[in-house]
Amino acid sequence: xxxxxxxxxxxxxxxxxFYIGLGISSPYFGIFYKHVIVCADGTPAIGxxxxxxxxxxxxxxxxxxxxxxxxxxxxxxxHLITLFCFGVALFTALIxxxxxxxxxxxxxxxxxIYIFVLLFFLNCCFYPIMPMIDAETLLFLNRHFRREFYGAxxxxxxxxxxxxxxxxxxxxxxxRHDPLIFYCAALAxxxxxxxxxxxxxxxxxxxxxxIPWNHLKKDILFRRFILFIFLHGVVTTSSFTxxxxxxxxxxxxxxxxxxxxxxxxxxxxxxxxFSRKLIDRFGNRWLIVSGLLLSGFRLILFSFFTPxxxxxxxxxxxxxxxxxxxxxxxxxIDFVDRRAHPAMRATYLSITTVARMSLASxxxxxxxxxxIEQWGSAFLMQFCGWVTIALILFFVFLVRNRRPRG
Numbered sequence: 001x002x003x004x005x006x007x008x009x010x011x012x013x014x015x016x017x018f019y020i021g022l023g024i025s026s027p028y029f030g031i032f033y034k035h036v037i038v039c040a041d042g043t044p045a046i047g048x049x050x051x052x053x054x055x056x057x058x059x060x061x062x063x064x065x066x067x068x069x070x071x072x073x074x075x076x077x078x079h080l081i082t083l084f085c086f087g088v089a090l091f092t093a094l095i096x097x098x099x100x101x102x103x104x105x106x107x108x109x110x111x112x113i114y115i116f117v118l119l120f121f122l123n124c125c126f127y128p129i130m131p132m133i134d135a136e137t138l139l140f141l142n143r144h145f146r147r148e149f150y151g152a153x154x155x156x157x158x159x160x161x162x163x164x165x166x167x168x169x170x171x172x173x174x175x176r177h178d179p180l181i182f183y184c185a186a187l188a189x190x191x192x193x194x195x196x197x198x199x200x201x202x203x204x205x206x207x208x209x210x211i212p213w214n215h216l217k218k219d220i221l222f223r224r225f226i227l228f229i230f231l232h233g234v235v236t237t238s239s240f241t242x243x244x245x246x247x248x249x250x251x252x253x254x255x256x257x258x259x260x261x262x263x264x265x266x267x268x269x270x271x272x273x274f275s276r277k278l279i280d281r282f283g284n285r286w287l288i289v290s291g292l293l294l295s296g297f298r299l300i301l302f303s304f305f306t307p308x309x310x311x312x313x314x315x316x317x318x319x320x321x322x323x324x325x326x327x328x329x330x331x332x333i334d335f336v337d338r339r340a341h342p343a344m345r346a347t348y349l350s351i352t353t354v355a356r357m358s359l360a361s362x363x364x365x366x367x368x369x370x371x372i373e374q375w376g377s378a379f380l381m382q383f384c385g386w387v388t389i390a391l392i393l394f395f396v397f398l399v400r401n402r403r404p405r406g
Contacts, residue, residue, distance in 0.1 A: 004144050011137050012156040013195055014081070018133060019157035021188035023164035025092070027261045028172070028181040030244035031254075035178050036099050037112055048112045050369025052119065053241050057361030059123040060354050078196055081132050085193030087125030089186045091118045096182030127357060131349040138337050138349075150337075151275020151330050158269055158326075162262045164188070169258010176254075222339045222348070224399050226355045229332070232292075232391055233360030238368040239299055239384035241361070246377040250305040251314070260314065264321040271326030284331040284338070285395075291328025292392050294320050299385030303378045 033052065034044045095118050097103060098111050106114075137153050164184075171180050247257045271278065278287060298320035305314055332352070340348035371380045 007140055008153075010195075011133070011140060011153055014133050014136075014192070015153055015155075015157035016160040017188065017192040017195055018129060019160035020164040021088075021185050021192060023161035023261070024168045024188055025181060025185035026240075027165060027244045027257075028168055030242055031172075031248050031257075032099065032178045032181050033115075034245055034248060037108060037115070039108055045108050045112070046369055046373055048108070050366050050373075052112075052116060053365025053369065054362045055116075055365075056119050056123050057237065057358050057365065059120055060127040060358040060361075063124045063127045078136065081129055081136075082193055082196040084125040084129050085189045085196060088122055088129070089190035089193060091122035091125070092182050092189065093186035094118050095122070096179035096186070099177070099179035099182075127353065128350070131353045134333065134349050138333075142337075146276065148276035148279045148334070150333055151272035151278075151326075154275075154329070154333075155269060155272035158265045158272060162265050164262075166258045166262030169254050169256075169261065172254035172258070219339055221399070222336075225335065225339075226351065228391070228395050228399050229352055230355045230360045231394065232388075233356035234364045234367065235384040235387045235391070236295075236364070237357070237361040238364030238371075239381060241365055242368045242372065242377060242380060245372070246302070246381060249377055250307055250309070252307060252311075256311060256314075260318045263315070264318040265325075266322055267319060268322035268326035271323055271330065275330050278327070279330065279334055284334040285400075287327045287331030288335070288395060289392050291324050291326070291331065292388055292395070294324030295328065296385045296388035298324055299381045299388065301385075303382030303385065305378065 030049070033049045037045045037048050039045050095115055098106070098115055103111065134150075137150060141149055141153075168181065168184065171184070172178070243261075244257065247260070251257045251260075282290075298317060301317035301320070305317075336348050336352050368380050371383060
């Protein structure tokens with residue numbers, strides 16, 4: 001096979017397998033914690049669950065930036081992805097054990113400490129994977145094609161998410177065994193680890209480069225963008241982290257949850273498929289604004305769900321997720337890649353991920369648990385929806401270039 005085509009297939013495979021693991025795990029972790037970390041009276045220990053969602057995103061501060069710098073300096077992104085995938089598989093499988101029968105006698109504090117420690121190591125491995133896959137893809141596209149084709153590669157992640165989240169809902173519906181969430185995720189990341197291992201080309205170690213930090217120091221627009229992405233990350237992760245928790249309240253079966261999570265990406269497919277045309281026609285700024293508007297409206301509609309709401313209306317509202325996420329993600333990736341120095345793509349993407357997934361996710365996790373405890377999960381969805389729409393004004397007026405950039 002032609003080397004360029006082979007690399008193209010390899011990168012699409014990475015997106016597909018990574019999002020299989022993400023679709024199996026991310027939407028369902030909240031359900032696992034809700035059923036496993038419970039008080040003596042059988043109610044979820046929402047305070048401890050909120051602490052997990054507050055602290056764990058901070059791990060990306062420890063993991064992402066060093067990993068991104070190493071990947072840029074030594075061109076070692078593929079090797080690091082392999083290492084991190086096997087680490088995620090190991091620690092995920094160990095966490096799943098807390099849902100087994102032999103752990104039912106453990107105290108809630110004992111389960112919490114065990115899960116908390118393993119989650120720390122799991123997230124040290126997990127958080128750097130996605131920005132590294134993005135960086136490898138953008139390096140490839142800028143070398144052989146155009147960055148605007150990124151969506152055609154990220155589209156394979158959409159396929160992986162759709163397949164895995166529906167399958168996980170089916171498995172939970174028929175087996176009702178919560179540890180399956182972690183066991184299946186461990187298997188998916190182990191397969192991803194083998195895929196990256198087999199796809200690494202045998203070549204001499206790259207000569208270390210000097211990273212142009214001065215480029216980042218002068219990039220004022222990017223720093224304003226980081227503030228925006230931080231605020232966006234607070235509300236996005238606050239709502240998404242507790243989506244499974246919220247759906248468990250308003251859906252009748254795990255099968256309904258899985259179907260919605262698997263099919264709400266339907267309209268993400270055309271957004272990713274026509275990414276080049278969308279970026280060329282509208283630019284990354286309009287894509288980000290459009291995505292924020294659709295995402296905010298979706299969350300507001302979510303807040304009106306009850307168990308008695310017809311399923312077809314729940315599904316219709318959830319379908320807004322696809323274009324909302326797809327358009328904003330395309331805009332964000334394109335914006336960051338255009339600002340990045342060619343020798344700093346992994347670093348820029350890692351900084352963006354840290355801003356969106358570390359302190360922002362931590363605050364979102366604790367904010368979400370506090371709002372749920374005080375007013376319920378429906379209020380959380382509505383709050384995040386209105387704040388997401390308000391962020392459009394922040395982005396339009398504060399994240400703009402005062403002069404053309406060459």
